[in-house]
Amino acid sequence: MIRFDRVTKRFGRFTAVDDVSLEVGRGECLALWGANGAGKSTMIRCMLGLHRFKGVISVDGLDVRRQGRRARRLIGYVPQELGFSDDATVKQSIDFFAGLKGVAVPRLDECLGAVGLAGQGHKRLRELSGGMKQRLALCLALLGDPPVLVLDEVTASLDAAGREELVMLLSRLAHSGRTMLFASHRQEEVMRLATTVAVLERGRVDRRVAPAELFGPAAPANEEVVLRLMVDQPTSQRALQILRDRGHEAYLNGVGVLVAVASPRRAAPFEILAHADIPVKDFEFVEPASPCMTAARSAAAASNMRGER
Amino acid sequence: MSTICNTRGLGVTMARASACRPPSVASTFLRLTIADLRQALLARWFVLYTAAFVTLGLGISYVSAMAAGSTGLDGFGRTSAGLINLVILIVPLMALTAGASAIAPQRERGSLAYLLVQPVSRGEVLGARFVGLSLAMVASIALGFGLSGLILSLKGGAADPGSLVRLASLAVVLAMAMVAPGIAISVMTRRSSVASGIAVFVWLALVFGSDLGLMAAAGAMHLRAQELFYAGLASPLQVFKMWALCGTDATLDILGPAGLYATDTFGARLPWLFSGAMAAWIVLPLAAAWVIFTRRSQ
Amino acid sequence: MCGVSTVIATVVLFGVAAGSTAACDGHGESCGCEDPDVTLRCMIADASPGDTILVPPGAYHGPIVIDKPLTLIGVDRPTLRGGSGDILEINAANVTISGFLLAATGDSLERENCAVRVNAGSAVIEDNILYDVLFGIDLKNAAGSVIARNYIGGKDLDIARRGDGIRLYRSDAATIEGNVLEDGRDAILWYSTGVVVRENTSRRCRYGFHLMFSGDVTIEGNDLQENSVGVYIMYSKGLTIRENLLAKNRGPSGYGLGLKESDDYTISRNTMTANRVGVYVDGSPFTVEGPADFTGNLLACNDVGMTMLPSVKGNRVHGNSFIDNAEQVAVAGRGELIDNDFDVEKRGNYWSDYGGYDADGDGIGEAEFESRKLFENLTDHRPELRLFRYGPVHEAIEFVARAVPAVRPEPKFVDWYPMTTPPPSGAAVASLSARGPTVRTGLALTAVAALIAGLAFASSPIASSLRRAASGARRLAFRAGGES
Structure with a gap:
């Protein structure tokens, strides 16, 4: 579903992503795991067309550079933080992005309810808490039911409760046939969401392992x-x-x-x-x-x- | 047009993108433009500058209407001269600030990246910014000139509607010719504070620097009238002023030998010359912005 | 064909012009009456001095020479056509030409192709239409002639290749009245005295009226617009110029009225508007004899109201209105105008940019009007800097000049008794300032449309900022309530 083929990205002298080839199969949930600066976010930003890079990245066979617009239609993206904090209401932002994606404006309460924001449609974005904003971001990413979900450190700026809420939502999404690529440096999240972990070290994929292999077996049910x-x-x-x-x-x-x-x-x-x-x-x-x-x-x-x- | 289907995992219905046609370029552009227009109109700078523009415009038209009332005569007098001066001072500042705030602040906040991740092209985003901001400028100018015109008509001023509309349209052209370089500045700078700083600097340079520099050069290097005229064409403010002055009878001799040279050399082609100069100020910065914006990592 | 026209000509001439009128009847054979041109020449040849010839309608060809005192009256405006040469030449005094259409002279400046050439005195040229002519009416040594109510339309040529619509050479005591001149070079008076120029109209010519070495000329009630110069007086004296409308004269010189090395003039109650320069004074008065008065004129909306060369002295400019000229009074070059009076007997002029006030209600401002603008000073000295007029730098420079007395230029002149209301001006102003209710309504409608457009755009942010303000106020009220 997602293919990185010999992708290299340099910022000046610094090589953030170094000749990475990686494939994420349909329905797979791949976690990019590594320290800060290992290249997790850079890989995601390359894939989203925000960076220029060497190599080829394709999503469902679409080259993200040459067919970026069509490729991005397949992707729902949740950033670390939703950057805008303006006067638009939740409903207005949903309408706006639904329009950009070319999907019919969904029934507001259902799609907000799905992320636990039912009844918040009239609120302005700057009135939302961090956790609510991230759930709104998830809601926006899910507009049009894209087959690929890309998450970039989505819980990094949340408090513990917000984090837990979001991860619970995500874990329900992760095991529903959707392809997911996410960057995280929280073991907890990786354990709960990932089917596979790509371990990045200094811009290279060191190895691909199952989460249990990396962190030991998940806690048994009654443990x-x-x-x-x-x-x-x-x-x-x-x-x-x-x-x-x-x-x-x-x-x-x-x-x-x-x-x-x-x-x-x-x-x-x-x-x-x-x-x-x-x-x-x-x-x-x-x-x-x-x-x-x-x-x-x-x-x-x-x-x-x-x-x- | 679109089918409603179950969003996997969350058990709710949502419209599914893959099942409906992608939005046309025009509709995406329109959406982006409206959003940008909205955002510009909501910005504090817009409200402040518009208030200043409207207030000063009102003052000028009131004073000139009172003065013209005694004789009924106002040729190219107080009203137009005052409004031209006002436009030259405020519109470029407003438009440059608008342009400078088009890209850089959003890049800083990360909302630009979020927008670019959507199925839109960067050209569309940039073009929509330009159109949206220009429309915001149209709103501001329409308010300013509308109130001025109202005062003039109530007070029996001598300005005729045609010339007022003409002046307002030229102000819009000037605004566009200043929004474009503003956007270029915004695209080229990483930080929004730097972008607005550069915009203000460019404004100062255009409003005072270019004229003063030219005057000094004319004195020191004994520039001839035609050289002065061509040098003046380089400044969109000067072009706006000349265009506004050349009026319906296409003469510029009010500007002395340089204007006379222009009238004699170009005659009826003067408006074309001016539109060319303005078009260059719109197209070249936008092209530069486009090249940088589409190439650069965000 | 020819026979028929001959018959008609004979009948008409005979019927209308019985008595002392010369006609073709008695001399049919000798005149060769088959051709109207031959007939006309024959009539002229056969006429006795003092006869009146009624010329029947039709087309005739020049050149036609008249060498005895005759009155030629065109019946139903017969056409005299010139072709490549002249049309009519008058070599005897007391000839009257009236009611003709004179069309198409040649276009040789060298031969000065001309519609009506008058070489003798007391000619009367009236009620004719001249068009496509190089020179129109050319009077040489034709004292006491009258040129009245003619239309004279020049050729569609470059200004340098045109001829004069009216030219007087050593023709004293002539009257030029009620003519309309278009697209010619000048209407010019050479070495002629006692001439009256009254109520003529001129459009798109080089000089509306041009005086060279002439004297005792009255120019009044003329309407001279869109020429290069309205009236240009050179080396002349004894001039009365009053109640003319001199507007939109913006050619290469572009003066409403120009005075060059002339003397003894009274310029009063004229209206000079929208010219490049309202009044241009160069070396006048020349010998300082007789009055040099400018009074009761309205100078409005010109690029420069009045330009004087720095050497000029002895003019008395008073009781005029200077309104909204881009520059009210300019000195062409370095210098002041202190040797000219801008007030006479404690009455000055009205200046639209005068900032003083009238405390005692005598119509005279209590502070003097000084013209000491730094930017004007610069542009008088270096006119090409006018390019920067109306720009922010212009304002900035004047601001600096007001704030920093050190850089303030010496005043060009001082009007010690500026008037606070404009004196009544000539009737011509009424037509200029007629801003009917239509214009005002149009303005109002345009303004309202613009307002609606602007508000429609800005309505959502205005509403939202109002909402914000309201909620802020509520919060404040709530907090205040909570605290008390």
Whole structure:
């Protein structure tokens, strides 16, 4: 579906993409994985016709340079951040881009509802939060149901809750026969979305592997995962209390709230906290056997014992 | 025309691109133009400059109408001279600023890249910017001249509608000849602040620099009248002024020997000469902008 | 054919011109009446001095020579055609020519092909139509002649190859009245005195009227437009020039009125508008004898109202209106005009750019009017810099000159008693300033259309900024309410 054939892109002396050949099959979800500056975004921008480059990139057989307009009609693109923040409303932007793509203007509530923005059509773009904007970007990318979805670090500027929401939406899209190419440096996203990972190093594709191969096997269904949620200091006590009230195993740790959840339900703490109006600044996964978790558990056990006594 | 089908994965219906015809170039261009026009009209600079233009235009026409009222005479007098001066001062500044803000700020914000990723060509994007901004200028000029004309007609000024419409149309031509280099500036600079800085500099150079420089050169190098005239053709502001002055009887002798030379040499072909000069100021910067814009990475 | 026309000619002539009128009847054979040209010449030859010949309608060919005092009256405007040479030559005094159409002279400037050549005094040339003529009416030593109500249309030639519509040479006490001259070179007076030039019209000629070495000439009520120069007076004296309309004279010289080395003139109540230069004064008055007055004239909308050479002195310019001339008074070259008076007996002129006011209501401004503009000063000295007129630099230079007295030029002249309202001007102005209600309505409609167009464009941003302002106001009100 997507072919990179000996693609090279130089910025002055710096070679951002170095003779890369890569193929993404129909229905495949390929993650471009690598450090900052490894060439992930550059490859995507070449493919979208934003950069001039050496080599050939084609989408469904269409050369993105010579048939760029037709090639881009097949692509839905979600950028890291939706750049415009003007006075246009959500509805107006959907109408505008639907027009550019030549698709009939969709039923607003359905397409907004699909990305969790139902009822927000009248809002102006500058009134939207970062997460809402990214979901709008996804909505715009899906206009016309393009067979290819290209995502460039789409969660990078979102807070944890926004990130989780978006990834949940994307994971439903990823396994629906659509071809997907995305750049990310979050293991969590790659694990959940990718079927294949292309590991980039200094502008070259080092290897192509399955996500499990790169990060180890995905957590089994019932395995316990531990989240560390960063919340504001004043709200941390309340967050802890709410999580515990809802039956989660949660501990306060100097840097955040540690929550243990079963793997399939790992979004639940975010929802609970969002419901309670407690913003989650960031989160990370912690090994259940990590020292901080063990310490927290044993401390809790000790205090429990004291309490029972 | 389009079929509604299920967007895979999200379980909602959306129109599917592959099932309907791609939009025609004209409709895409129109869409982009309207969006650009809207954006220009919403911009703060537009509102401010238009307000200044309208206010000063009103002032000029009021004063000249009061003065002409006593004699009923106003040849190429206060009204036209004042309006020409006003146009020369404000319209280029407005148009250059508009042009300079056409590309660079959006590139900075990333919304330009997002637009270019859509199924549009860069030529369309650039052309639509030019047309949209020119239309915004038309709106501003129409407001300014409309109010001035209203004042003149109410106060019994001596300007006739034909000459006012003519002056306004020439102002639009001047605006286009300034939007184009503005866009070129915007395409060539990476940062929007630099772009607007250069635009203001170009404005200053055109409004004062070119005339003063020519005057100095005329003094120092003893330029002859015809050399002065040809040098003047290089400045779109000067061309606008001469075009506006040459009026219906196609004479420029009000501008002294240089104007006399122009009248004698070109006569009825003067408007063609002027339109050629203006066209060059529109086409050449746009061509340069197009070459750079379509070649360069965004 | 010829026989028929002869019969008609005979009948008409006989019927109308009985009495002392010469006719062809008695001399049929000797005149050879088969050809109208022969008939006409025969009539002239046979006529007695003082006779009136009624020339029947028809086409005749020049040259026709008249050498005795006769009156030739064209009946139903007969045509006299010249072809490649002249048409009519008058070699005797007291000849009257009236009611003819004189068409097409030759075009040789060398032979000065001419429609009516008059070589004797007291000729009357009136009510004729002359067209496609090189020279129209050429009077030489023809004192006391009258040229009245003729139309004289020149040839469609380059200005350098045209001849004069009217030329007087040493023809004193002539009257030139009510003629219309178009597309000729000049109407010119050489060495002629006591001539009256009244109510003539001139369009697209070189000089409307041109005086060379003439004296005691009155030029009044003429309408001279779109010529190179309206009236150009050279080396003449004793001139009364009044109530003429001199407009749109924009040729290479482009003066409404030019005065070169002339004396003793009164220029009053004329209207000079839209000329390149309203009045041009070069070396006049020449010997400073007699008056040199400009009074009651309206000089409006000219590129330059009045241009004087720097050496000029002794003119008295007062009671005139200088309105909206791009430059009101210019000095051609370096210098001032301080030896000319711009006010006489405590009355100056009206200047549309005068900024003073009249405190005591006597119609005279309390501050003097000075012409000391830096840009004008520059362009008087270097006229090619007029190219920058009406540009921002023009304004900037004047601004600097006002702000920095050091660079302010000496005044060209001072009007110590500027008038604050324009004096009444000649009747000609009415036609110029007639801006009917149609024009105003048109202007208003155009303006409204432009406004609607502009608003239609700008309506959405205006609405949105209003919305923004409203919501801002609501927020403010809410906050204020919350705080109190």
